Amino acid sequence: MVRVAVAGASGYMGAELLRLLCVHPNITLTGVTSDRLAGEALTKAYPHLRGLSELRFHDLDAEWLASVADVVFLALPHMESQKAVPILRRHGRRAIDLSADYRLRDPNDYVTWYKAPHIDLSGLGEAVYGLAELHRKAIAQAALVATPGCYPAGAILATAPLFRAGLARLDGVVIDGKSGVTGAGAQGRRIDPMYLYTEANENVQAYGMASHRHTPEIEQELGALAGAPLRVAFTPHLVPLNRGLFTTASVPVTSAVTTTRLLDVYREFYAGEPFVRVLDEGERPTTRAVVGSNYCDVTVVADPRTNRAVCVSAIDNLGKGGAANGIQNLNVMLGWGERTGLEAPPVYP
Structure with a gap:
């Protein structure tokens, strides 16, 4: 089983990641972080996950994430993932980022649109845009994937x-x-x-x-x-x-x-x-x-x-627009069937 952690798990996107990862057959959820909820039981924040995880939130610590996971999802505020990813990559961990930090190829765009320079130009050059319909082959070889915005x-x-x-x-x-x-x-x-x-x-x-x-x-x-x-x-x-x-x-x-x-x-x-x-x-x-x-x-x-x-x-803005697409990227990166963990049909009504 592949060990997976989620950084920034207290937002809506993080919550959707947890819902999907808790039932993914090929992974073990080994860590979740939230500075706001550090120390609290995961199921206190998300009672819909009762019986699926006994984890507690940890504060955001990239070294700790690297010690507990093989792959880390980052659902952090924009301009925060670029602080953690270099540490994860130094430890040989794969990362799937759901923020904007690695989506844009031109670093000047971050100054223009996010009003701050990018601090991980090496990672920016390495990252693959995570839309399998366009970049499947590159995602399969990637160690750092930038999941598209919704x-x-x-x-x-x-x-x-x-x-x-x-x-x-x-x-x-x-x-x-x-x-x-x-x-x-x-x-x-x-x-x-x-x-x-x-x-x-x-x-x-x-x-x-x-x-x-x-x-x-x-x-x-x-x-x-x-x-x-x-x-x-x-x-x-x-x-x-x-x-x-x-x-x-x-x-x-x-x-x-x-x-x-x-x-x-x-x-x-x-x-x-x-x-x-x-x-x-x-x-x-x-x-x-x-x-x-x-x-x-x-x-x-x-x-x-x-x-x-x-x-x-x-x-679904949290599905193909974020968390579920991130799971699809995980599946492609690790050579699993792309539907793995995503087989459930849409919810109706």
Whole structure:
């Protein structure tokens, strides 16, 4: 059994990691950290895990994590993982990071978007972007994997086939994302009016307009697929859901194309992918159909009037948008079947 630990296990993403890891057949959960909950029983914070773990939270200590685990998941605030990863790598441990710390290839992007220089340039150069649908072979050889952000996961999976096939123009790409409140991460546990029930319920809010930190991540991966730099107009929204993320992208196309042709391109691109479901013409993705899972439902429709493709995806922001995708990366890194520990279907209703 492979020993696995989770650093930063007191947030929503950490909680979802624990739920999945507790029942993964090939691993033993050997450590969890939270400075806020250090010393407390795991099941006191998460009573839904009673009977699945007897662990207690430890304070964040990378040396300790390296001593108790072979693989460490990091669900820490942005700019914190880069302090722990060099220690883990020095001890030969593999790391799967769920923060933004190793997603962007250009270190200058961290100064621009995160207002701080990156302090682990060696690790940044080593890290592999953890979206198996694009980088499976590299993930299989990686010791450090950067799991995508929730919005980029939804946006990239919604549009990747167009850019790979050369059907997308590189100007005028517009992406709209709508996420449940758990997408706020640890902020969702603080007294912030934006996330209070009375503010979030029966309400939709745009935020991070023209400035959201996931923008360069989307541009990086779609630009790599297209073979040229691009810019996207990305706007995220908070919607009154516990979990779920819905993406609509309007992408200019290079030539007239039908919905049937576009769907054929998508089916070919995602053929054999265990967690991407390309829907038939006329079917619509919904967040309800993917919640609690690692699935991504996608579709695309041609809009000949505007010479655009309308691309839609639905994921669970804590699933394919984070923790479950991290488990998929673990499976790829260790040569296990990608569905291992992720076989459960989405939760319904």
